[in-house]
Amino acid sequence: MSDCYLPRLGGIEVQVADLVRMQREAGHEVEVATATKGEPLPGVHRIVARMPFDLPVHPFGVGHLTRLMTSWRPDVVHVHTGAVSPFAWMGVRAAVRAGLPAVVTVHSMWDPVTRGLYTALRLLFEWHRWGLVATTVSNAAARPIRAVAGRRIPVNVVPNGLDVSGWRHVGSGARGHDGEVHVVAVGRLAPRKQPVRLLKLLRAARAKVPPGVPMRVTIIGDGPARSSMERFLREHGMSGWVSLPGRHTREEIAKVLASADVFVAPAPRESFGIAALEARAAGLPVVARAQSGVSDFVRHGEEGLLGATFDDLADALATLIADDELRERIAAHNRDTAPSVGAWPAVLEGFDRCYAQVRERGA
Template sequence: MSDCYLPRLGGIEVQVADLVRTQREAGHDVEVATATRGEPLPGVHRIVARMPFDLPVHPFGVGHLTRRMVASRPDVVHVHAGAVSPFAWMGVRAAVRARLPVVVTVHSMWDPVTRGLYRLLRLATGWHRWGLVGTTVSNAAAAPIRAVAGRGVPVHVVSNGLDLTGWRPHDDHVTDPGGGPQVAGEPRGEVHIVAVGRLAPRKQPVRLLRLLREVRARVPASIPLRATVIGDGPARGSMERYLAKHAMTGWVSLPGRYSREQIAKVLESSDVFVAPAPRESFGIAALEARAAGLPVVARAQSGVADFVRHGTEGLLGRDLPGLAAAVSRLCTDTALRASIIAHNRANPPTAGSWPTVLSGFDTAYARAREARPRPSSPSR
């Protein structure tokens, strides 16, 4: 169950599609219900209605889904939800009405507004007593869900799944981070900083540019800096204006959206990866950079902290000044940068491996089948 699915391309859509493909390859019989319009696909049921702006929701979704679930009697219903996913929650209600085991995967970080909404829904519907089993993609994302759900809904961490083999650096390409401690005043080569992500206001990409500006002010002028921010989205215009206003266009570029292969090529020639979003539930791009061997700088309170330890795979900061200090340190301390790169190349990340992800979901399915929806389940 997912509000959005292919042909839409976004974080949840791609992750759910990859999970479906991998589970089928593992021998599971998987069918998909979605409110997203698109061409027919095997095992995909599009429950769509004419809605403003093609919103992925159906006004009578609960009834449609209940009838389909009663007819097919799946072993478990796996619902994928973002912060607010009305069609996905219709699927939860339908599955509970049909007395089917339900696993709900939350892919987003619940902010204070979202937490308040789910507290109200808990009072109004009692969803925490429906026998649900929850999963989310990181410990950071799990904490606010557990705080709202209480003991009634067990919440397990099952990371996103990724094939990281294509991100490992080629044996014939070795980034030279400088070789050793820098002698004061000695000029050295350019440091390339890279970030990847959708340029959406909720990601606060202009803050990334402020961070880069602060880094340039902290790092000695003798060290040339170059930054590449890969991605596209509605915040691109404001970012371009910021770069022009602060005379940063000479060293910061916004090349737009890149393919997986193009991103991997950029990472090969980079020195530091930055993931500054404060509410990053997982950090797929950061994990890809970590697999490519780059030191990763990210928020200590984000999902990236599940696979980046401070001083080992990268550096963590709690706020913008802390992140700027971390990036600046990696730009100037070549020995630290070299040690992190060597560690990351010698120790591929285990987070996101598909066998681990499939095992985690299999455990969640088993626990959901042990939990029976209770009499307080919704009747309409």
């Protein structure tokens, strides 16, 4: 159950589609219900309403989903939500009405506003009494959920899945051209990701790097913040060394990472950081926020450098750009050591445990 699904190509959509594929390969029978428009796909049920806007919502979703679940009688309902996912939560309500066990995976980091919203909904609907089992993608994302859910709802950490072997040694070839350091970032250019703040970070780091060290930056992705980013680059004379090539396929991203030296993921509310995990698996040192989900697989000084503040991140990025020895030491470690999280067999096993747990709670 997910508001968003293919053909949309955000983080949740791609991760849920990959999970469906891997679970089917593992022998599960998986059906998908979504409010996202699109062409028919096997086992995907699109519950789409005629609305004056193009958003994956449905005003009568609970009724439709209750009838669907009553007909299916699945062993478990697995609901995937972002910060606020009205259709997905209608799926939770429908599962409760149908008497079916439900696992809820939260893919986003709850900020103070979101925590306040779910606290209010808990008081209004008492969703903490519905017998749910929750999962989220990192320890950082789990903390605010546990604070709101209390003891009645177990909150498990099951990371996003990644075919780690597909990214190993992507970046093991020769890097650098005449001493140039190539920095890469990947993500949707949306305001909540603070992409303009990323540009400010790059500008601050460039000011800290010795003038004789050349660097270039590639920011892969697209979204509503692109125009403001392009304006910032022009106003600050950064267009010559920072490029915005747009959205790339996974294969195209792998080619960019093969020529990269450092990956930067500075979003403070990054619940997991699948792009950062791909870069780390490819052998790149990663610069990220210590408070984000990236810290589950990047240790400071081992797989990259972490910073708690903007200035910390600027210092960390400048250090990796200027210090060839440190950068290569971390890169060698990342190339020789597989990431500790994200392998699909462990992810599938984690969800299987959650399914068993929620079925036991309803027994």
